[in-house]
Amino acid sequence: MTTVAVLLAGGTGTRLGAGRPKQFLPLGPHTVLEQCLEVFGGCSAVDEIVLVMEPDHLAEARRLVGGGAHPRVAAVVAGGATRAESTRQALAVIGEDVTHLLVHDVARPLVSRALVEACRTALREFGAVTPVVAPADTVVEASADGRTLERVLVRDRVRRVQTPQAFRAEVLRAAHAAAVREGDDTATDDCGVVARHLPDVTIGLVDGEETNLKITLPGDLELAERLLAGRSPVVP
Numbered sequence: 700m701t702t703v704a705v706l707l708a709g710g711t712g713t714r715l716g717a718g719r720p721k722q723f724l725p726l727g728p729h730t731v732l733e734q735c736l737e738v739f740g741g742c743s744a745v746d747e748i749v750l751v752m753e754p755d756h757l758a759e760a761r762r763l764v765g766g767g768a769h770p771r772v773a774a775v776v777a778g779g780a781t782r783a784e785s786t787r788q789a790l791a792v793i794g795e796d797v798t799h800l801l802v803h804d805v806a807r808p809l810v811s812r813a814l815v816e817a818c819r820t821a822l823r824e825f826g827a828v829t830p831v832v833a834p835a836d837t838v839v840e841a842s843a844d845g846r847t848l849e850r851v852l853v854r855d856r857v858r859r860v861q862t863p864q865a866f867r868a869e870v871l872r873a874a875h876a877a878a879v880r881e882g883d884d885t886a887t888d889d890c891g892v893v894a895r896h897l898p899d900v901t902i903g904l905v906d907g908e909e910t911n912l913k914i915t916l917p918g919d920l921e922l923a924e925r926l927l928a929g930r931s932p933v934v935p
């Protein structure tokens with residue numbers, strides 16, 4: 700059995716507005732990207748890493764991993780126009796012999812190795828797995844224009860979805876193939892692609908981590924910096 704971790708860094712970071720993709724911004728002693736490579740590179744559950752990079756920064760990423768500091772990186776490929784396309788770019792270079800896949804947002808650099816291992820382990824029971832956290836707030840559905848409350852959701856049943864998401868390889872491949880066939884690129888995560896296109900697959904949930912935040916908006920990087928500084932080992 701072989702497990703490949705797909706690290707998605709194909710985005711440009713428009714909402715953060717830092718002038719360059721957030722994956723190259725400093726975080727602690729490294730960058731956001733290096734922090735992720737460090738976590739996954741040290742996971743016993745991960746055999747190889749495929750890094751998906753924003754096309755204009757492909758050469759920079761290849762230089763970074765070419766120095767020998769990240770020996771588990773097997774390939775660096777160009778990202779697509781959407782997150783789902785970026786996942787498919789990785790699937791295109793991953794061999795059919797690979798049995799298990801992890802897909803992670805590089806924008807979530809504070810993920811712990813324990814969470815990566817928990818997601819991989821849950822694949823013994825499920826075809827797909829995602830970490831989730833329960834919201835502390837009441838959650839509502841807004842109207843299409845966002846100005847009024849449409850529906851109050853049952854909070855006990857609502858979860859916020861994180862990455863890494865884990866898949867038996869044939870499940871993720873089949874789900875993305877169906878999405879392409881049906882011309883559907885609306886899912887915002889890979890478990891969403893499975894849920895939409897392979898509804899018979901049971902997607903398992905594991906406990907995510909509040910600290911596994913997605914660096915998205917201005918201020919998120921400073922928060923990540925403070926959380927990282929508060930840890931004793933760099934990767935718990």
Ligand SMILES: Nc1ccn([C@@H]2O[C@H](COP(=O)(O)OP(=O)(O)OP(=O)(O)O)[C@@H](O)[C@H]2O)c(=O)n1
Nearest residue numbers: 707708709710711712713714780781785805806
């Ligand atoms: N075409 C894309 C878009 C996003 N991503 C990756 O998916 C993760 C989650 O995306 P997001 O937080 O939206 O990152 P960006 O696309 O960079 O940000 P923005 O949407 O603000 O431009 C990130 O690690 C991002 O690099 C990707 O691999 N390919």
Ligand SMILES: C[C@](O)(CO)[C@H](O)COP(=O)(O)O
Nearest residue numbers: 782804860861862887888913
């Ligand atoms: C995959 C994800 O991080 C799960 O919460 C999220 O859907 C990514 O959304 P984005 O708009 O691509 O940042």
